[in-house]
Amino acid sequence: MPPFDVPEGDPFGTHNLPYGVFSLPGSVDRRVGVRLGDHVLDAGAAAAALGSPYVSLLARPSLGPLLAAGRTAWSDVRRALTAWLTVPAHQEAIAELFHPLSSVTLHLPFEVADYVDFYASENHARNVGQIFRPDAPDPLTPNWKHLPIGYHGRSGTVVVSGTDVVRPSGQRKAPADAAPVFGPSVRLDIEAEVGFVVGVPSERGRPVALGDFREHVFGLCLLNDWSARDIQAWEYVPLGPFLGKSFATSLSAWITPLDALEEAQVTPPQRTHPLLPYLDDTGPEAEPGGYDLRISVAVNGHVVSEPPFSTMYWTAAQQLAHMTVNGASLRTGDLYGSGTVSGPSERERGSLLELTWNGRDPLELPDGKRAFLENGDVVTLSAWAPGPDGVRVGLGEVTGRVVAG
Structure with missing residues (x-):
């Protein structure tokens, strides 16, 4: 099933979009990911593919820069992600940037301060x-x-x-x-x-x-x-x-x-x-x-x-x-x-x-x-x-x- 075809009522549909950090098999590089159904989108790669100004917040090995960016940025990035995942032209550009959850390693998504x-x-x-x-x-x-x-x-x-x-x-x-x-x-x-x-x-x-x-x-x-x-x-x-x-x-x-x-x-x-x-x-x-x-x-x-x-x-x-x-x-x-x-x-x-x-x-x-x-x-x-x-x-x-x- 294509990653965009999330079953109706899936609790991890486009209304949710939680953030995490993952790595691919055989790689130590960590990437910010956004969960959609049973897949994870490489958010930094998607931002780069679409020429997004948010690439500086998403093409990172941790959620730290996004966390520090503040509420306006949080809302703007969320709106952009929703568009990337629902607008057909954007979907075509990022379709190859999804990975099955079962194939990735998930990491602590941010450095815990206190x-x-x-x-x-x-x-x-x-x-x-x-x-x-x-x-x-x-x-x-x-x-x-x-x-x-x-x-x-x-x-x-x-x-x-x-x-x-x-x-x-x-x-x-x-x-x-x-x-x-x-x-x-x-x-x-x-x-x-x-x-x-x-x-x-x-x-x-x-x-x-x-x-x-x-x-x-x-x-x-x-x-x-x-x-x-x-x-x-x-x-x-x-x-x-x-x-x-x-x-x-x-x-x-x-x-x-x-x-x-x-x-x-x-x-x-x-x-x-x-x-x-x-x-x-x-x-x-x-x-x-x-x-x-x-x-x-x-x-x-x-x-x-x-x-x-x-x-x-x-x-x-x-x-x-x-x-x-x-x-x-x-x-x-x-x-x-x-x-x-x-x-x-x-x-x-x-x-x-x-x-x-x-x-x-x-x-x-x-x-x-x-x-x-x-x-x-x-x-x-x-x-x-x-x-x-x-x-x-x-x-x-x-x-x-x-x-x-």
Whole structure:
């Protein structure tokens, strides 16, 4: 089937057009690609073939230059790509520049500058609070409804989908143990998240306002923030996650631009506490800050959860505003994760910690029970969002296989 003949309703049709970086068999040269159906267009070669002024942004080995170019350029390039893929004269000029997805190698699409992970799902936070503080009058910490809680992670271990995840080792200590021991994590977990990719940097000392979110954030993608719960439980008091989180974060190879998700914007859950002005998105003129993303979590091909992103209490715009309110600057390639996405029902929990209630209630999988991940397990996150005229917008999946350390 010619690459332009994408089946009707395909979630990766011309209404989507996510960006990635690929290389061809036998070559180390990396190229910016745009996905159409089950093919990838060499975007830089297409721009050169058509004499486009955007060749300087697309004929690159990374999305970095496009990310840094800003919102006007993002919209202009998207319009140009749509024309290249739909106008017959353009189609003829670029038909030979498509490659089957199955024949290319996909790479991390941009250089990750800084990485921040948030904790934005009220359902997830309540579940975690009930698991670890069952006698507390409120499972949420006192600050939770007043600010988006987060921490700075390790950008150097963000890996592209398909990269094996080596089981981490570290110190762990069960409550009944007399002393800590060292060894491989026995409570390896996943966190189903959405990552947001920053394009335009900001000046240090100047916070990014809530309304400027779309001027700085290029797009989003699926993200799996692997977690060693036993290492984390012993080390995180009082400073928060460290070795239990820093060993690997898996990122989708495809970045979906925000412009492809206009129909997926939704109003976030009702605010139950007054917000300080820099976070207040409750005004009548506020743009809906949530996104209706339907996520699926599969372990060894078996779907175990379907978390809804629309339930997230804190939005990506609020997270960006909070992340910079102290004057911290943004850099092109900054990545921040939403935190675990969990819905109100048991089938909508985005981590094994919640799904098994800290191992108490193991999952029944076709290949045996799971409290936490075993070596050889493959975890895959996939998702879609509502698009124009009822069609779905597909998000590139993120997958990883656990291997022994």
